[in-house]
Amino acid sequence: MLHVLDAPGELTDRARRFLSARGRAVPFPTVENPDDAQVAERLARFPGVDKDVFLARLRPAQARYGGLVYRTSAWSFEEEIRFQPWPAYGASVEHGPLGEFIDHTVAHPYTVTLRGDGAVVYRFGRDVAVFPDADALIEADALYWECESWIPVVEPKPGQSQAGVREAASLLTPIPEGSGHTEWWWESDGFRVHVWHTFAELFEQERLAKWGLWARDEAGVRAAHRFLSGLPVRVDGTS
Structure with missing residues (x-):
């Protein structure tokens, strides 16, 4: 091989x-x-x-x-x-x-x-x-690498609430090739969502979970904000 x-x-x-x-x-x-x-x-x-x-x-x-x-x-x-x-x-x-x-x-x-x-x-x-x-x-x-050149819309941080994010993202187009058992990717209309539950699983501490959102261009930023407007909590994790 x-x-x-x-x-x-x-x-x-x-x-x-x-x-x-x-x-x-x-x-x-x-x-x-x-x-x-x-x-x-x-x-x-x-x-x-x-x-x-x-x-x-x-x-x-x-x-x-x-x-x-x-x-x-x-x-x-x-x-x-x-x-x-x-x-x-x-x-x-x-x-x-x-x-x-x-x-x-x-x-x-x-x-x-x-x-x-x-x-x-x-x-x-x-x-x-x-x-x-x-x-x-x-x-x-490769997805992380590509996102480095995109526009960050939601900066990932520990403890950031995932309430509703994964459910809402599941309505977008999945990126199965880069997803696994504890972290997942989706995209739609020029923006991309990532939910990372790996350390939450590894250390059995939910507060370690994170999520992020990036846009390819300004049109993607507008679409990303429409996505965010449908979430049940604010992006900083407060209700």
Whole structure:
């Protein structure tokens, strides 16, 4: 399998532009990669896991994403991250064996891992599946990147009330390629809405949820304000 920078596959044009603008590759792996027998030995303590299926997913993930580096403005990181799919498994009650996936420096989430089915799982006090696969994570990072050049209409901040936002946004056009299990994107008429519940799930604190709204141009700003006028609470979170 070719590296994602060389063969983006089914990534959207937005994600391709993002990787072209910000992505680069560094050597991977930097130490000896465990062979299949060593990986199978590590998986032996997970009797319900099919090691052959796990390996069939691990090796393509290493080939496709290994060594990918870029700076992300995603609210979970806002730093440079490095993709390094690695068979150093930690046990998870809900998710089974989790391999290392992304190297980063911020304290939270503590680790970003890859589940056997390809889902991206964030770990801290608990384990939360955030994206269905790595491509969805890249697509989300591309959306954040694109929004940097748009007009902010609602500045995201912790504790900002989500009352009615997700319900109202669900009537807009979803952006499924960049959405996951704990964060979602929608757009319509030149504006874009993002609801981020990842840290609220990870730390079980609703006050950590955030949402934001951006417009492509002045016409989008006007459409965004029409959207806001239909929400049940003010955008600063007060009722």
